[in-house]
Amino acid sequence: MKVNVRGKNIEVTPALREYVEKRIGKLEKFLEGVEEAQVKLVVEKENHKVEVTIPIQGMILRGEEATGDMYASTDLVLEKLEKQIEKYKGKLGKRGRNGGDKVVKAPAGEPAEDGPKVVKTKRFAIKPMPVDEAIMQMNLLGHSFFVFSNAETEQVNVVYLRKDGNYGLIEPEFK
Numbered sequence: 001m002k003v004n005v006r007g008k009n010i011e012v013t014p015a016l017r018e019y020v021e022k023r024i025g026k027l028e029k030f031l032e033g034v035e036e037a038q039v040k041l042v043v044e045k046e047n048h049k050v051e052v053t054i055p056i057q058g059m060i061l062r063g064e065e066a067t068g069d070m071y072a073s074t075d076l077v078l079e080k081l082e083k084q085i086e087k088y089k090g091k092l093g094k095r096g097r098n099g100g101d102k103v104v105k106a107p108a109g110e111p112a113e114d115g116p117k118v119v120k121t122k123r124f125a126i127k128p129m130p131v132d133e134a135i136m137q138m139n140l141l142g143h144s145f146f147v148f149s150n151a152e153t154e155q156v157n158v159v160y161l162r163k164d165g166n167y168g169l170i171e172p173e174f175k
Contacts, residue, residue, distance in 0.1 A: 001028040002036040009043040010070070016041070019071060023078050024052060030085045031056060041070060050077045058127055061085070062141050084140060126156075134159045135167055 003021040005012055024037050031054070040051040049066035050073040061084060065076040128151040129137070138146035138159055145160040150171070158170040 001025060001031075001034050003039060004036060005039045005041065007041045007043075010041055010048075012041060016070060020050070020074055023074050026078065027054070027081060027085065030082065031061075033057070043070075048073050050074050052077050052081060054081075059137050060141060064142075128154065131157070131159060131169060 001024075003024050005017050005020050020039055020041070024039055027037070028034065034054060034056055036055075038053040040053075042049040042051065046068055047066040048068060048070040049064065050070065051064045052062065054061040061081060063077045063081040063084065065073045065080060067073045067076065126147065126149045128149045130151050134146050134148040134150075134157070137148070138144075138161070145158055147156065147158050149155070150157045153171065155172055157172075160168045160170070162168050
């Protein structure tokens, strides 16, 4: 597995790069067919944050940890990713997908003069998947909602985590 390490507000020393590559490379024994991992090292004030993103069979495994030490953050994010892999190990190996990529754009409405503005637009490729897989992907990412293309209806849907611990599904209704 190739580990791409980059830094923001930090110079990635050879020793730090080697440590991160070695630690994140250990995940390879849990994951088959993973070609690369993206690691971003960020220093903000006193926090040393490590963000790891690993694409797995069309899904994304992601972990993020911040402490006062970059090496400790690396160790903690590794533990977090190992737990995620163990939790979804069976599901990750069984999932297969077919279908083309679709790109969803965030709407860019006209903001009011003094009102809120769109300050960030995120674009991402989505693949058709069933609702249960979208919930699993949302949990893997650690998000409270997930936008996906529903394989059954072929429409863009949103699953979200409700306050009661259950999940909600938003389906569009065109009039």
